[in-house]
Amino acid sequence: MISSRSRTLPRLLPLVAISAGSALLAAACGAPPGPSGWAGAQPVRIDGQNLILAAHRDRLYALEDDSSNAIWRFPARERDDYPLSEYARGLLLEALGEVDLPSDQRATVEARMSDLHLSGSTIDAAKQAVDATSADGDARSRLKSRLDAATRFERDAQSGLDAFYGDIGVSEDGRTAFVADFSGAVFALDTLTGHAHWVADVGDEIVGGVAVGGETIYLGTKGKDLLALDANSGERRWSFRTDGEVWATPTLVGDTLYATSFDGSVYALDLDGNERWEFRGADAGIGARPVIADGTVYVGSFDNKLYAIDAATGAERWHFSAGNWFWANAVVDQGVVYAASLDGKVYAVDAGSGELRWSFDAGAPVRSSPVLAGGGLVVAGRNGNVYKLDLGSGEPEVGPIEAGTRILADLRTAGGDVYVKPTSRTLYIIDAAGGLAATSIPLPD
Amino acid sequence: MDLIIDLFHVLLVEPMTNVLVALAWAAGGNFGIAIIVFTVLMRFVTWPLTARQYKQTKSMQEMQPKIQELQKRYKGKDPKKLQTEMMALYREHGINPFGCLLPMLAQFPIWIALYQVIRVSVGEAPESLVSLSQTLYPISFIHSAVPLQTQFLYWNLGQPDVSLVLPVFVGITMYVQQKLITPAPTAATANSTAAQQQQMMLWMMPLMFGFFSLQVPAGLALYWAITNVSGIALQYFYMGRRMDWRSLLTLNPAPAQPERKPKALAVAPQPARDGPRPETTNDDEANEPVAAPSGQSTRRKRHGRRRGKR
Numbered sequence: 001m002i003s004s005r006s007r008t009l010p011r012l013l014p015l016v017a018i019s020a021g022s023a024l025l026a027a028a029c030g031a032p033p034g035p036s037g038w039a040g041a042q043p044v045r046i047d048g049q050n051l052i053l054a055a056h057r058d059r060l061y062a063l064e065d066d067s068s069n070a071i072w073r074f075p076a077r078e079r080d081d082y083p084l085s086e087y088a089r090g091l092l093l094e095a096l097g098e099v100d101l102p103s104d105q106r107a108t109v110e111a112r113m114s115d116l117h118l119s120g121s122t123i124d125a126a127k128q129a130v131d132a133t134s135a136d137g138d139a140r141s142r143l144k145s146r147l148d149a150a151t152r153f154e155r156d157a158q159s160g161l162d163a164f165y166g167d168i169g170v171s172e173d174g175r176t177a178f179v180a181d182f183s184g185a186v187f188a189l190d191t192l193t194g195h196a197h198w199v200a201d202v203g204d205e206i207v208g209g210v211a212v213g214g215e216t217i218y219l220g221t222k223g224k225d226l227l228a229l230d231a232n233s234g235e236r237r238w239s240f241r242t243d244g245e246v247w248a249t250p251t252l253v254g255d256t257l258y259a260t261s262f263d264g265s266v267y268a269l270d271l272d273g274n275e276r277w278e279f280r281g282a283d284a285g286i287g288a289r290p291v292i293a294d295g296t297v298y299v300g301s302f303d304n305k306l307y308a309i310d311a312a313t314g315a316e317r318w319h320f321s322a323g324n325w326f327w328a329n330a331v332v333d334q335g336v337v338y339a340a341s342l343d344g345k346v347y348a349v350d351a352g353s354g355e356l357r358w359s360f361d362a363g364a365p366v367r368s369s370p371v372l373a374g375g376g377l378v379v380a381g382r383n384g385n386v387y388k389l390d391l392g393s394g395e396p397e398v399g400p401i402e403a404g405t406r407i408l409a410d411l412r413t414a415g416g417d418v419y420v421k422p423t424s425r426t427l428y429i430i431d432a433a434g435g436l437a438a439t440s441i442p443l444p445d
Numbered sequence: 446m447d448l449i450i451d452l453f454h455v456l457l458v459e460p461m462t463n464v465l466v467a468l469a470w471a472a473g474g475n476f477g478i479a480i481i482v483f484t485v486l487m488r489f490v491t492w493p494l495t496a497r498q499y500k501q502t503k504s505m506q507e508m509q510p511k512i513q514e515l516q517k518r519y520k521g522k523d524p525k526k527l528q529t530e531m532m533a534l535y536r537e538h539g540i541n542p543f544g545c546l547l548p549m550l551a552q553f554p555i556w557i558a559l560y561q562v563i564r565v566s567v568g569e570a571p572e573s574l575v576s577l578s579q580t581l582y583p584i585s586f587i588h589s590a591v592p593l594q595t596q597f598l599y600w601n602l603g604q605p606d607v608s609l610v611l612p613v614f615v616g617i618t619m620y621v622q623q624k625l626i627t628p629a630p631t632a633a634t635a636n637s638t639a640a641q642q643q644q645m646m647l648w649m650m651p652l653m654f655g656f657f658s659l660q661v662p663a664g665l666a667l668y669w670a671i672t673n674v675s676g677i678a679l680q681y682f683y684m685g686r687r688m689d690w691r692s693l694l695t696l697n698p699a700p701a702q703p704e705r706k707p708k709a710l711a712v713a714p715q716p717a718r719d720g721p722r723p724e725t726t727n728d729d730e731a732n733e734p735v736a737a738p739s740g741q742s743t744r745r746k747r748h749g750r751r752r753g754k755r
Contacts, residue, residue, distance in 0.1 A: 035570040165571060182570075207571050245592065247571070262592055284589040287574075302578075302588055325578050325588070342578045367575055382575070408575065 035182045037163030038408035039209070040368070041419035041427055044191055046174035051191060052419065053168050053177055054427045056443050058161035060168075060179055062194060063427070068441045072194030074179075074187070075158040080120030082158075085188075087198035087233050088150040089113060095146055105133045109143075116147070118155045123147065154199045157185040166209025167249045167289075167410070169217055171231065178210040178217050178231070186210070186219070186234060200234030202227055208289075209249035211257070213271070218257055220246025226259050228273060238273035248289040256311075260286035260299055266309060268297075277314030281307065287325075289369075293332035296351065298339075300326020306339045306347070308354060318354030322347060329369035329410065331377065333391070338377050340366035346379050348394055358394035362387065369410040371418060374432030378418045380407040386420060386428075388436055398436040403428055454580075457558035458565075461487075462580045463587055465562055470590035477597025480563065480664060484671040487559055488679065494552050495676075499683045502626055504540045559668070567664035569595060569603030595664065602664035609659070611666040616655030618673035623647050625680050 039055035043065065050065035060074040076082040083089075092113045096106065112126035130143050162182035169178035176197060180186045184204050188197040204223030211218040215231050222245045228237040244263030251258045256276065257269045262285030268276040284302035291298045296317060297309040302325040308317040323343030330339040332351060340346045342365040348357040364381035371378050376388040376397050384407050385400035405424040412419040413432065420428040420438075427441045464486075469479035488495070511534055519527035535541070565576055574592060581587050595603040606612060624647060658666035 036572055038571070163570075205569075264589070283585050285591060302591055303585060304583070304588070323583070327575070327578075342575065365575065365579060408572070 035163040035165070036423060037165050037182070038368075038410075038423070039164035039166060039168060039179075039421070040409040040412050041421050042168040042170060042177070042412060043414035043417075043419060044170050044174050044177065045414075046191055050414075052427070052429075053170075053191070054419075054421055054441075054443060055164040055168070055179070056421070056425050057163050058181065059443075060164060060177075060189070060194075061443050062191060063441065068439075070444050071192070073444065074189060074194045075161065076194070079118040079155055079158070080122075082118050083195055084116040084118060084151055085154060085196035085198045088154060089116060092116070092143075092147060092150060095143060099133075099135050099139045099143065101133055101135055109133060113147070116151065118151055118158070123151055153201075154196065157183075157187075157199050157201060161185065162205075165207045166219070167211075169210030169212040171212055172214075176231070178212060180206040180208070180210055180219050182206060184221070186217075186229065188231070188234060197232070198234040200229060200236075202229075202236075207245075207247040211250045211252050213252045213257075216271070218250045218252065218259075220248065220250060220259060220261070222247070224261070224263075226250060226257075226261075226267070226269070226273075228271075240267070240269055240273045240275070242267065244285055247285075247287045251290045251292060253292045253311075258290040258292060258297055258311075260288065260290055262286065262302075264301065264303070266290055266297060266299055266307075266314070268311070268314060279307070279309045279314040279316065281309075281316050281319075284325075287327050289329045291330045291332055294351070298330040298332055298337050298351070300328070300330060300339050300341070302327070304341070304343075306330065306337065306349065306354075308337070308351070320347065320349050320354045320356065324365070327367050331370055331372055333372055336391070338370060338372075340368075340370055340379055342367060344381065346370065346377070346389065346394070348391075360387070360389055360394040360396070367408045371411045371413040373413040373418045374416055374434075376432065378411060378413070378430070378432055378436075380411060380420055382406050382408060384422055386418075386430065386436065386438075388432060401430070401436050401438055453554065453558065457554065458561050459580050459582075461558055461562045462566060462577070463582050463584075465566055466577075466581060466587050466590050466593065467584075469593050470586055474590060474594045475597065476567070476593040476595055476602055476664065477600070477667060479593075480567075480597075480602070480667050481671050484559075484668055485675050487555065488672070488675045491552050491555055492679075495679060496683065499680065501540060503684050504538050508534060508538055508540070556672075560665070563665050563668050566593060567595065567602050567662050569601075569662070595662075597663075597667070600663040600667070602667065603662050605659055605661060606663040606666055607659075611663055611670060612655045612658035615658045615666055615669045615673065616651040618670055618677065619654050620647070620651040622673050622676045622680070623650055625677065625684075 037055060037057045041052055041054040044051045044053055052063045052065050054061050054063060062071040063069065064071060093110060096109055096113065109129045112129040116122050116126055126147055127144050130140050133140065160183050164179055164181055166180055175191055177189045177191050178186065179189065182205050184202050184206055186200045186202060189195065190197060202221055204221035204225065206219060206221055208220045212231065216237060217229050217231050218226065220226050224242050224245055226240040226242060226246055229235065230237055242261035242263055242265065244261040246259060246261050248260045255271055257271065259267045261267065264280060264282035264284055264286060266279040266286065270276060282301040282303050282305065286299060286301045288300045292311055295311045297311050298306065300306045304322050304324055306320040306326050309315065310317060322341040322345065325342045326339055327342055328340040330337050335351045336357060337349045337351050338346065339349065344362050344365055346360045346362060346366060349355065350357060362379060362381040363385065364383035366379060366381050368380045374388065377391055378386065378388050380386045384403040384405050386403065387396045387399035389395065390397050403420060403422040405422040407420060407422045409421040416431065416433045418430040418432045420430060425443045427443060429439045429441065431437045465479055465483045468482050469476045472478040512531060515527060515530050515534065519530065565573060565580065577591065595601050600606055600611065654669055658669060
């Protein structure tokens with residue numbers, strides 16, 4: 001018995017070491033989870049046609065609302081079929097205009113540059129057209145370098161996509177969708193074709209979404225900046241530096257931009273990026289989008305508090321405490337603020353006094369922002385359960401219906417329908433007016 | 446099973462997560478410093494277990510000359526007698542052959558929990574923050590430290606270190622640590638399967654962890670690096686006099702040879718099967734010339750001891 005044990009000892013050492021290493025890795029399941037994205041679906045109405053933009057991880061789909069057929073997918077499967085953005089093509093043509101060329105040669109190169117795709121034969125064809133011109137060698141080299149740089153930049157931007165998190169911004173006419181990727185790439189896409197108007201790289205990761213205000217779009221970055229980009233070109237108009245990462249989509253109301261930061265502040269800026277006031281009362285970061293109603297900014301914080309702030313001065317009016325962070329955007333309706341917390345509860349709070357009216361236990365942390373639809377409050381827990389709550393009592397009118405997988409994305413509503421995007425490759429359209437009848441739409445690969 | 450997992454989280458992962466985040470808050474949001482302090486802190490917390498492990502390892506190393514002598518005497522002649530004598534030797538020195546394994550095994554849950562803590566805390570993806578929110582205690586300053594700043598020196602602790610500095614450092618420090626605790630094979634055991642496995646593990650583990658460090662966020666690689674460095678430091682302070690630091694430079698150490706004049710250590714020839722066992726040396730004598738597991742010369746060992754005293 002003894003001799004057997006001592007013989008086994010040296011053999012055990014490596015086995016134990018291997019087991020330890022394996023156990024360590026198995027227990028931890030490898031690396032921390034990478035970004036998966038939780039961008040909610042965005043209904044869009046354009047030229048009498050209803051579309052739904054839905055993101056899944058690093059892909060964006062445009063679906064017909066009626067048939068749920070996919071119209072396009074971004075990024076495109078084949079880069080050879082995906083045109084260079086309009087803005088980049090415009091810059092190339094502008095550069096071509098600076099070169100002295102006979103008109104027939106110019107027309108040939110222009111035609112090639114107007115048909116540039118992100119990869120494939122069109123690039124070579126354009127270069128050959130440039131080489132065939134009578135321009136001097138330096139000018140030809142410069143043109144070809146710019147052409148290469150433009151196609152490479154947009155190709156890399158698409159292949160380097162991580163995940164879409166924030167709100168998808170849509171222009172007033174519905175023709176352009178602005179999407180920001182976690183990698184720091186921002187795209188202005190044609191909502192009918194999925195082709196890019198322009199592509200920009202802001203240089204920092206982006207968690208929040210895009211707010212659209214006429215010719216300017218606004219977004220925050222993990223690099224602590226609040227950015228204003230030209231909606232037609234993606235070029236930076238101004239940036240405003242905060243003391244923390246900016247994870248939430250800013251809110252534009254009139255001529256004031258409201259933004260939150262992980263420095264625990266709410267900022268009010270004018271449209272030139274000048275600060276009007278700063279509320280620095282939160283004891284932890286703020287990851288929710290500010291909601292403005294009746295001259296008051298309502299926003300929840302990671303210090304477990306929901307704040308009501310004077311929209312004109314930034315002075316705190318009241319705060320309400322919960323058991324965990326507020327990350328979901330608040331909803332305000334008829335003097336009541338509805339706010340969901342990661343403590344698993346949905347709170348209805350008097351908008352004037354901050355007093356609790358009722359609370360509902362969703363049974364799981366709630367990160368996705370609820371919506372008002374069908375005369376009730378539709379809320380989704382991280383566990384995938386969706387409820388419709390009575391606005392007066394907080395009792396569930398219907399539900400739960402189960403999505404089966406986690407729900408972290410903000411809910412969206414249009415025409416009585418609620419769009420729910422869980423972490424699975426499925427979009428649920430729920431009829432909030434009825435009994436939460438759900439239609440599930442599998443998103444294509 | 447769920448109960449065990451829940452207990453594991455409540456008793457280990459959650460408290461450790463909160464301590465780590467609190468340290469990050471105390472370090473002005475510097476998560477790198479928090480990881481370093483936390484890892485060292487955990488080394489001290491687990492010191493009683495580590496010390497037992499080192500003590501057993503040290504005793505095993507001290508016994509090597511005697512084991513070699515026994516092996517020389519009985520190998521191929523009377524294996525049963527060899528095992529009996531070796532177990533008697535273990536008993537004589539108060540060593541449990543499994544004594545160095547048990548403290549190591551006991552530490553695994555703590556290290557796994559620590560790994561989990563870093564994994565959850567350092568995650569750069571927003572999803573990690575949702576998970577973290579469920580782990581933090583309702584203490585306001587802890588929540589105010591979130592999100593943790595992942596920039597430390599030139600590393601983004603939430604992303605793999607593509608510069609290779611940390612992965613290489615993890616590999617080297619792990620090799621050094623492995624080398625220090627792996628006894629050199631004796632002449633009798635040099636060709637044994639166990640010795641070959643030990644030598645293989647000496648290389649495999651550093652390579653594996655170096656490779657893992659390339660894949661995981663730099664925060665985890667930093668944690669491994671500090672774990673190794675603090676392990677080496679503890680080994681130095683605990684066993685420094687007896688460690689042959691020069692052997693680190695030998696890629697394939699020669700099998701240890703019995704000492705030419707092992708007066709103080711060698712097992713004296715047994716006069717008779719059941720005859721009186723020679724008196725063992727006192728501690729000072731035993732510790733004096735022996736030390737290193739690899740049969741390096743006495744002169745080299747003394748040199749090593751002088752270095753250790755400096």
